[in-house]
Amino acid sequence: MYTRCGKSGVLLPKVSLGFWHNFGDDAPFERSRAITRYAFDHGVTHFDFANNYGVPGGSAEANFGRLMDEDFRPYRDELFISTKAGYGMWDGPYGEWGSRKYLMSSLDQSLKRMRLEYVDLFYSHRYDPDTPIEETLQALVDAVRMGKALYVGISNWPLEPLKAATEYLKAHDVPLLIYQGRLNMLNREPIEEGILDFCREQGIGFIAYSPLAQGLLTDRYLNGIPANSRMAQENFLKSERRTPELLDYLHQLEAQGKASGRTIAQEALQWILDQKGVTSVLVGASSVEQLKNNLQTIQ
Ligand code: NDP
Numbered sequence: 001m002y003t004r005c006g007k008s009g010v011l012l013p014k015v016s017l018g019f020w021h022n023f024g025d026d027a028p029f030e031r032s033r034a035i036t037r038y039a040f041d042h043g044v045t046h047f048d049f050a051n052n053y054g055v056p057g058g059s060a061e062a063n064f065g066r067l068m069d070e071d072f073r074p075y076r077d078e079l080f081i082s083t084k085a086g087y088g089m090w091d092g093p094y095g096e097w098g099s100r101k102y103l104m105s106s107l108d109q110s111l112k113r114m115r116l117e118y119v120d121l122f123y124s125h126r127y128d129p130d131t132p133i134e135e136t137l138q139a140l141v142d143a144v145r146m147g148k149a150l151y152v153g154i155s156n157w158p159l160e161p162l163k164a165a166t167e168y169l170k171a172h173d174v175p176l177l178i179y180q181g182r183l184n185m186l187n188r189e190p191i192e193e194g195i196l197d198f199c200r201e202q203g204i205g206f207i208a209y210s211p212l213a214q215g216l217l218t219d220r221y222l223n224g225i226p227a228n229s230r231m232a233q234e235n236f237l238k239s240e241r242r243t244p245e246l247l248d249y250l251h252q253l254e255a256q257g258k259a260s261g262r263t264i265a266q267e268a269l270q271w272i273l274d275q276k277g278v279t280s281v282l283v284g285a286s287s288v289e290q291l292k293n294n295l296q297t298i299q
Contacts, residue, residue, distance in 0.1 A: 024054020
């Protein structure tokens with residue numbers, strides 16, 4: 001169920017839960033609560049956030065704050081909670097990218113929304129080519145020194161700045177715990193660009209986001225576009241992604257899965273978990289049923 005995160009002391013569940021979609025004010029609170037509780041009750045100890053998750057941005061963290069108070073407070077030490085800053089969160093010049101000003105203010109806001117004293121993991125959500133990386137990285141180091149985060153992570157940074165970040169953080173006694181990148185059967189950049197290998201060699205964990213390609217690598221779109229699906233919103237997942245080639249690929253996966261008793265989603269998740277150096281897959285879910293299906297990959 002758990003894998004060591006790189007060469008750290010931290011164990012993470014092979015399947016972790018992401019709160020990007022389905023946990024904001026645009027989703028029914030009781031459904032979000034049921035998914036979150038099901039996850040924790042089945043060993044999913046790692047919940048992943050960013051400042052801007054949910055509609056409106058921040059509402060996923062705020063709803064989790066309510067869950068902390070109502071359900072999870074007694075279990076705080078059993079949970080590994082991450083958040084991030086990097087993308088646009090508030091108006092003006094201090095509400096995005098990688099300045100110390102933005103990262104520090106954003107982390108304070110996230111802690112307030114989630115009603116937490118600290119997060120387990122704080123990420124730089126994206127590389128900022130216009131801010132000296134020392135400024136961004138020192139903000140991460142200081143977040144740890146101030147007791148607001150226990151570990152730090154990097155998400156979506158290209159390989160060269162990632163290498164520099166690894167050195168900087170090591171030299172400041174806050175080693176990089178984990179890299180968060182998009183990896184699934186349809187998007188293999190972290191493998192092709194050498195990021196996964198670099199993390200493995202350096203003892204840095206790797207967590208794969210959008211492991212199901214936002215639902216493309218499931219049975220969700222085999223027979224059309226369900227009205228309640230992410231694709232129906234035509235926002236982050238466009239209907240043009242549902243091509244005849246994709247459907248052929250899905251039918252192949254379906255046939256392959258039948259031989260091993262796995263669903264398409266389970267085939268897709270297992271493929272990632274089989275890659276050397278992967279610590280965890282970070283799934284999303286709009287129902288308990290979906291999460292249950294995904295968790296069966298590792299049961
Ligand atoms: P997935 O690829 O797991 O897609 C989740 C969606 O797929 C669900 O919302 C659901 O779609 C569908 N789905 C999930 N399981 C099943 C199933 N068993 N059967 C059928 N359909 C299923 O991940 P996300 O794209 O949601 O990303 C996961 C997490 O990764 C995020 O919450 C976030 O924490 C992180 N992330 C990080 C990013 C970064 O920049 N660091 C960027 C993106 C994500 P539907 O809602 O239509 O039912």
